[in-house]
Amino acid sequence: MTDIAPEAAAVLAFILGLAFGSFLNVCIYRLPRGKSLLGRSRCPNCDQPVRPYFNVPVVGWMMIRGKCSECRNPISVRYAIVEALIGVLFAVCVLKYGVTLVAVKFAVFGFLIVGLVFTDYDLHLLPDAMTLPGFVIGLIFSFFVPVGGTGFLERRWGYWFEFLPFDYRAPGMSLLAAVLGAAVGAFFIWGVGEAYKRVRGIEGMGLGDVKLMAMVGAFLGVKLTVLTLVFGSVAGSLAGVAAMVTVFSKRVQRYSGQSARAWASAKLVLRHYEMPFGVFLGVMALVSQWYGDRMFAWYLALYQ
Numbered sequence: 591m592t593d594i595a596p597e598a599a600a601v602l603a604f605i606l607g608l609a610f611g612s613f614l615n616v617c618i619y620r621l622p623r624g625k626s627l628l629g630r631s632r633c634p635n636c637d638q639p640v641r642p643y644f645n646v647p648v649v650g651w652m653m654i655r656g657k658c659s660e661c662r663n664p665i666s667v668r669y670a671i672v673e674a675l676i677g678v679l680f681a682v683c684v685l686k687y688g689v690t691l692v693a694v695k696f697a698v699f700g701f702l703i704v705g706l707v708f709t710d711y712d713l714h715l716l717p718d719a720m721t722l723p724g725f726v727i728g729l730i731f732s733f734f735v736p737v738g739g740t741g742f743l744e745r746r747w748g749y750w751f752e753f754l755p756f757d758y759r760a761p762g763m764s765l766l767a768a769v770l771g772a773a774v775g776a777f778f779i780w781g782v783g784e785a786y787k788r789v790r791g792i793e794g795m796g797l798g799d800v801k802l803m804a805m806v807g808a809f810l811g812v813k814l815t816v817l818t819l820v821f822g823s824v825a826g827s828l829a830g831v832a833a834m835v836t837v838f839s840k841r842v843q844r845y846s847g848q849s850a851r852a853w854a855s856a857k858l859v860l861r862h863y864e865m866p867f868g869v870f871l872g873v874m875a876l877v878s879q880w881y882g883d884r885m886f887a888w889y890l891a892l893y894q
């Protein structure tokens with residue numbers, strides 16, 4: 591596979607990605623609802639099986655012009671968008687990393703994250719069926735694709751790896767970095783969730799977010815996981831403020847300017863507002879993975 595032209599490899603990766611995107615749509619719909627992944631795709635409205643030739647990614651959706659061929663109800667353009675997204679993701683991974691295990695690792699990571707972002711957006715659920723296998727897959731990849739930022743581990747604990755009967759140092763360090771990344775991500779979110787519960791008396795962050803960050807940490811290591819947490823928190827807070835302002839200004843209109851009444855009413859709405867925090871964490875995990883190292887370099891250069 592090494593003598594294949596990069597452009598040709600990217601086109602093949604794109605087509606493979608479309609097929610995986612089509613499978614991901616099935617996962618996004620069925621996993622949070624506890625349904626089996628086996629069985630033919632069906633129209634979400636009339637439950638009729640989708641005809642095989644309409645199952646072709648993106649093209650199929652265009653052929654039926656976004657409408658079920660049986661009941662004529664609209665089928666969301668999102669199915670085609672998810673397929674195209676995964677196609678582009680696979681192609682970009684191959685263009686950046688070539689036909690390598692690194693490309694496979696980040697294609698798998700992106701695939702899982704896109705799936706989780708959409709299930710969290712739809713139903714505020716991050717299914718264990720995605721996060722837990724994702725966590726294990728992340729740990730396994732750490733043996734073959736070194737997780738970054740192992741320098742301080744080498745200095746601190748590298749000594750212990752000298753006792754092993756074979757050269758286990760590099761993969762062992764990488765696994766340790768992945769485990770530490772997972773621990774940092776999971777414990778931070780768990781702690782924030784607990785603090786939130788004590789202050790406001792309601793569940794702010796579920797265990798789904800904790801498991802999501804364990805998976806992110808296993809793939810990205812400590813440094814990029816911390817970056818994900820920082821960016822995710824900032825984005826989540828901004829979205830929270832935006833939601834508050836939107837609800838409040840709508841209430842002000844409804845109560846024709848009586849701001850005290852509007853505020854009381856808005857507070858009621860916001861008390862039950864649950865933010866899909868996994869959406870922000872997931873998107874920021876991808877941003878950190880693709881741009882994090884460049885951002886760190888740029889930030890450090892400011893102080894030189």
Ligand SMILES: [Zn+2]
Pocket residue numbers: 633634635636637638658659660661662663
């Ligand atoms: Zn239908």
